[in-house]
Amino acid sequence: MGQAMNDIRALVFDVFGTVVDWRSGIAREAGPFLARHGKGDVSPERFADAWRLRYQPAMEEVRSGRRAFIRLDVLHRENLEAILKDFDIDVAKVPCAELDALNLAWHRLDPWPDVVAGLARLKSRTIIAPLSNGNIILMIDIAKRAGLGWDAILGAEVVRAYKPTPEAYLRTVDVLAMQPAEVCLVAAHNGDLAAARKCGLRTAFVPRPKEHGPGQTEDLRPEQDWDVVARDFGDLATAFGV
Amino acid sequence: MGQAMNDIRALVFDVFGTVVDWRSGIAREAGPFLARHGKGDVSPERFADAWRLRYQPAMEEVRSGRRAFIRLDVLHRENLEAILKDFDIDVAKVPCAELDALNLAWHRLDPWPDVVAGLARLKSRTIIAPLSNGNIILMIDIAKRAGLGWDAILGAEVVRAYKPTPEAYLRTVDVLAMQPAEVCLVAAHNGDLAAARKCGLRTAFVPRPKEHGPGQTEDLRPEQDWDVVARDFGDLATAFGV
Numbered sequence A, B: 001m002g003q004a005m006n007d008i009r010a011l012v013f014d015v016f017g018t019v020v021d022w023r024s025g026i027a028r029e030a031g032p033f034l035a036r037h038g039k040g041d042v043s044p045e046r047f048a049d050a051w052r053l054r055y056q057p058a059m060e061e062v063r064s065g066r067r068a069f070i071r072l073d074v075l076h077r078e079n080l081e082a083i084l085k086d087f088d089i090d091v092a093k094v095p096c097a098e099l100d101a102l103n104l105a106w107h108r109l110d111p112w113p114d115v116v117a118g119l120a121r122l123k124s125r126t127i128i129a130p131l132s133n134g135n136i137i138l139m140i141d142i143a144k145r146a147g148l149g150w151d152a153i154l155g156a157e158v159v160r161a162y163k164p165t166p167e168a169y170l171r172t173v174d175v176l177a178m179q180p181a182e183v184c185l186v187a188a189h190n191g192d193l194a195a196a197r198k199c200g201l202r203t204a205f206v207p208r209p210k211e212h213g214p215g216q217t218e219d220l221r222p223e224q225d226w227d228v229v230a231r232d233f234g235d236l237a238t239a240f241g242v
Helices: A022-036 A044-053 A055-063 A072-087 A096-108 A115-123 A136-146 A166-175 A190-198 A233-239 B022-036 B044-053 B055-063 B072-087 B096-108 B115-123 B136-146 B166-175 B190-198 B233-239
Strands: A010-013 A127-132 A183-187 A202-205 B010-013 B127-132 B183-187 B202-205
Touching: A022 A044, A022 A096, A044 A055, A044 A072, A055 A072, A072 A096, A072 A136, A096 A136, A115 A127, A115 A233, A127 A136, A127 A166, A127 B136, A136 B127, A166 A183, A166 A190, A183 A190, A190 A202, B022 B044, B022 B096, B044 B055, B044 B072, B055 B072, B072 B096, B072 B136, B096 B136, B115 B127, B115 B233, B127 B136, B127 B166, B166 B183, B166 B190, B183 B190, B190 B202
Parallel strands: A010 A127, A010 A183, A183 A202, B010 B127, B010 B183, B183 B202
Antiparallel strands: none
16 A cells, blocks of 8 residues: 555545445335335336436536535435336325335445445544435434444535535545545545545545446446555455555 | 433534543643743643633634634634733744644543443434534544544534524434434533523433532533433433433
């Protein structure tokens, strides 16, 4: 590990896809929901994909300035209602409380198998925190359920900006009272890392080749010479010498 | 424990005085500083008290709206320069880096002896987080050094409002996506608890009779019928059934 990596004082993590397997987690809770509404033939994974597909466009409304900052739980809830019609489910016939409950499936996502042990090792060396577009209570609930020992919950709601806008990274660096090169983003997504690098942050790529299921084609490989490329969080901890 | 307390889903904590012993911690680092600048005869505790005395007036500039929100580390640094003349130390003769280093004494405060074990027990029942006027990296550094297992760092910098304004409590409740009565403030200060109660939060008083040294006269006793009154954090955990 080079001197540049020795200078790193905080590791900040993308969460959806990098830390947790959102697709399996959402599918697990969507399955019973679909069955209850006469759609037991629909693939719950396809439902998860449809829900996630509205994620970027919803945040783009905020990033563009067309909409004031609003937390991801609210965007997820709006997106859920929006996709019901795609699956021929009549929104008017689904109790509000049932939609609220399904929306909390995002709070119950499981981490990839290497995450808990890897984070515990990394935490012994440096500050670890999510830098996710997910809001604070969403991150708290995932972490408490899974046993992720974050030192803080950072991310979009703290800095009121969604990745990949520069503000999301630079305000996080400012909150940490560090230089950009003292902060390293860990992500499974080349685009997230590219945006962080433009802001001067260090970058660590951990591929998650099953994030989008068996047919995944993107983010299988590093697309730039990221500062670290690791197989998983255990390998990442080893790269940081812990 | 009554039903009201069973409904509590998050415990949020005042930190300076309630969780950490700021006076001893600041005095410990002020002593060598004073000696280096020819003021070895000055009581480091008196220096700590003088520094702390400027805490509320500095935040009042922000609370009143006369000044935009700015993190506590900056206010502490300004206050440090301001008190040097009270102790006949020429600011111009003290290297900036030395003042920066002394300012970080606030990041190295020790918790009261009952805190680490008490928080670990409470964390098994509920979300625990600081709701302090201290900024995020200040809270991270204290927690990491002392081994406080917060589930998140909440507080003034997250909600951009200083206690005891209602916004500091109500926006924190909003971030948690809870009702005010589901959140309980733990504090050693009756004034903090009174402000939280006005916002509908639950309240737990833990006296810290040595926060201000041996001659302390205020906050020795509960001044209202707080929902919980506990001797220390161990007793608080017992009150919450963990």
